[in-house]
Amino acid sequence: MFVHPRGTAGHAAARLMARTGTGLANDAIKLLDLDPHANVLEIGFGPGVALQRLLEAVPDGHVAGVDPSAVMHQHARERNTAAVKEGRLELHRSTAADLPVSVGTMDAVLAIDNLHFWPSIPAGLSEIRRVLRPGGIFVCAFSPPSGGPPPHLAALLASQGYETTTAGIKTRQGRLFQVRVPRASTAA
Numbered sequence: 001m002f003v004h005p006r007g008t009a010g011h012a013a014a015r016l017m018a019r020t021g022t023g024l025a026n027d028a029i030k031l032l033d034l035d036p037h038a039n040v041l042e043i044g045f046g047p048g049v050a051l052q053r054l055l056e057a058v059p060d061g062h063v064a065g066v067d068p069s070a071v072m073h074q075h076a077r078e079r080n081t082a083a084v085k086e087g088r089l090e091l092h093r094s095t096a097a098d099l100p101v102s103v104g105t106m107d108a109v110l111a112i113d114n115l116h117f118w119p120s121i122p123a124g125l126s127e128i129r130r131v132l133r134p135g136g137i138f139v140c141a142f143s144p145p146s147g148g149p150p151p152h153l154a155a156l157l158a159s160q161g162y163e164t165t166t167a168g169i170k171t172r173q174g175r176l177f178q179v180r181v182p183r184a185s186t187a188a
Helices: 007-020 022-032 049-057 070-079 081-086 121-131 153-159
Strands: 039-043 062-066 089-092 106-112 132-142 163-170 175-180
Touching: 022 049, 022 106, 022 132, 022 175, 039 049, 039 121, 049 062, 049 070, 049 106, 070 081, 070 089, 081 089, 106 121, 121 132, 121 153, 153 163, 153 175
Parallel strands: 039 062, 039 106, 062 089, 106 132
Antiparallel strands: 132 175, 163 175
16 A cells, blocks of 8 residues: 555555655755755655655755656645646656666755665665765655664665765654765766
8 A cells, every 4th residue: 555556545545644744754854954956856755745845945946756656646746736837846657776867966865764665775776876966965764654764774875885974863753864975976
């Protein structure tokens, strides 16, 4: 119901995520520390709650999102109709392992409650690193109901060339990890 929402159960999951996901989304977006002109990508955007907050945080920037679920696209598009029409928000049916984004074009990437469900976490992390500019930030967040982060996440991030800046911050909403692509690096 939550990994790849579809059908009636998927719509119910979208409504539940929209009601319960705001706090963790707000915590994660604060950790991104976004410039108003930033280009930001959200992976697994669900019903579009964090996309809505990202659009508010980057009024002069651009937001893109990827999610494989048609149900979540419907909910996110309905929630953010004006931004889609204005061209400030692009939604793509894709996954973390196949980001439809050019090399080094994103200032920040966000993933809330989904990294631990990716079929290949290393492939997704490699793609994120490819699309982030040098010095770009990746934040992944996990709520307790989602099962929390995968074991040894900090080590996995380091093995993919990320510099850990904040590992495993605990908030009332969940746990957050913030990493950065080294400034002197080129995309892997």
